[in-house]
Amino acid sequence: MNKVLVYTKDPSPRFEYVIRHIEGYFNNLSLESCGELEVYLQWTGLSIQHGQEDLKLKEFKMNRSVHFDKTLDKLIEDGEDFLQTIHCSAEISQDFDLISAIFWHLSRIEEYFPIALDHHGRFPASKSILFKKNILHLPLVDLWIFEWAKKLEDFFGMSIHLKPQLTDWSVGIDVDQFYKHQHKPLFKKLGGCLKDLSSGKLTDVWERIQIYSGLIKDPYDTYEEVRKLNIPKSSLCYFILSGGQSPYDKNHSLRQKVILLKIKDLERFSEIGLHPSYESNRQSDLIKRELHTLQQCCSEPIVKSRQHYLRIGLPDTYRLLIEAGIQEDYSMGYAEQTGFRAACCRPFHWYDLQREQSTELIIVPFSLMDRTYLTYLKYQPSQAILDMQSLWDTCKKYQGHFHIIWHNSSFDFLGEWKNWDGVFEKMVTQLIDLPKNEDPTIKSRETSIRNL
Structure with a gap:
């Protein structure tokens, strides 16, 4: 090891947070932060300075930004002048501050600034610095750390090895409705039929009649098909909507026997996560209540969540999840664009900028979502497959975690998902077959970062 x-002349929780994140990439590199100059000067081992003073004959220097120690209020006051200084390029200049650059992206500093949100109250991808620089598809944080490690190898004449990721991909399936038409109250069935009739949607009316009479299977009932793909249980999670009263919360009641049995069945081959309702992103009591409702249906603890409609409001949403006992959140990404919202393809701890503290909440960024391709980008299936492959290749290159979002409703191939049959299966089959071809976790044990 x-x-x-x-060494830094001004130790802070921000500095310690970034150091711990960087250290997490490597097997044989232990980083110890130091704020005492005398201790640093007396240290005879490998030395790094976050600054440009001449303190030792042999030390690796990292530039220090003037903004790094400013309070959140001061940074917001600086406004666009500060935001324009955030590094958003794969190219590393002489004045590049690795510590600051990583911190600004992982902490999501830009999402604390006053900005016009979209119609769902979300920070829009179009307002992000990475999108404006056309670099959302590159995990800059990972790239910078890799390049920094190579420079460190050269400077100290050492070999640095990456820490292997235990799991390099996962699939999250959001269940907004267990069934499209089945197992709903009679008044909803009648109301739905009348609404379709009045709108002239005779094909939809006929579909309802066939489903109600048992002639065809409900198109959202895709659980058995997913099970047959043999996705490892640790790599598959169903995020279940368990409450909510808004027009966007349409799931079945978990008190229904058929739904309870379905959840029990899902637990046999997948993990279960919470899909907090539309209005829950700023209401603690809702998340706790919905988590309790779902937990009563499950035999294993619920520790994962993904926000319905990806509604994250910083810092409130993540604080509420922590209060509720959630340990991992899978909402870090955009609805309208694929790529890496936090410029990182690895899980990381959430840093509460207002309280200036690192938390135990793990943020697992996702790379892509089915709905993004259909509704926002309006891709054809062939285009989507190419983008999925590109994102997967990127995650492999930087040995990150490739998480994809799908919905059980996205298997409705007679409806809006016509021509998308087989897309999910093609991507997942490739992931499952990975160990037979190229396992990056094995590769990382055998080579130094120089060989990647």
């Missing part, structure tokens, strides 16, 4: 002392 190579122990490195990293």
Whole structure:
């Protein structure tokens, strides 16, 4: 193990947070932060300085930005002048501050600034610095750390090895409605039929009649088909909507026996996560109540969540999840664009900028979502497959975690998902077959970062 002392003249939770994140990439590199100059000067081992002073004959220097120690209020006051300084390029200039650059992206600093949200109250991709720079598809944080490690190898004449990821991909299936038409109250069935009739949607009326009479299967009832793909249980999670009263919350009651049995069945081959309702992103009591409702249906603890409609409001949403006992959240991404919202393809701890503290909540960023391709980008299936492959290749290159979002409703191939039959299966089959071809976790044990 190579122990490195990293000196900063102004120690802070921000600095420690970034150091711990960087250290998590490597098997044989131990980074210890130091704020005492005398201790640093007396240290005879490998030395790094976050600054440009001449303190030692042999030390690796990292530039320090003037903005790094400013309070959130001061940064917001600086406004666009500060935001324009956030590094958003794969190219590393002389004045590049790795520590600051990583921190601004992982902390999602830009989402704390006053900005016009979209119609669902979300921070829009079009307002993000990465989107404006046309670099959303590149996990800059991972790239920078890799390049930094290579420079460190050259400077100290050492070999740095990556820490293997235990799981390099996962699939999250959001269940907004267990069934399209089945197992709903009679008044909803009649109301739906009348609404379709009045709108002239005779094909939809006929579909309802066939489903109600048992002639065809409900198109959202795709659970058995997913099970037959043999996705490892640890790599598959169903995120279930368990409450909510808004027009966007349409799931069945979990008190229904048929739904309870379905959840029990899902637990046999997948993990279960919470899909907090539309209005829950700023209401603690709702998340706790919905988590309790879902937990009563499950035999294993519910520790994962993904926000309905990806509605994240920083810092409130993540604080509420922590209060409710959630340990991992899978909402970090955009509805309208694929790529890496936090410029990172690895899980990371959430940093509460207002309280200036790192938390135990793990953020697992997702790379793509089915709805993004159909509704926002309006891709054909062939285009989507190419983009999925490109994102997967990127995650493999930087040995990140490739998480994809799908919906049980996206298998409705007679409806809006016509011609998308087989897309999900093609992507997932490739992921499942990975160990037979190229397992990056094995590769990372055998080579230094120089060989990647």
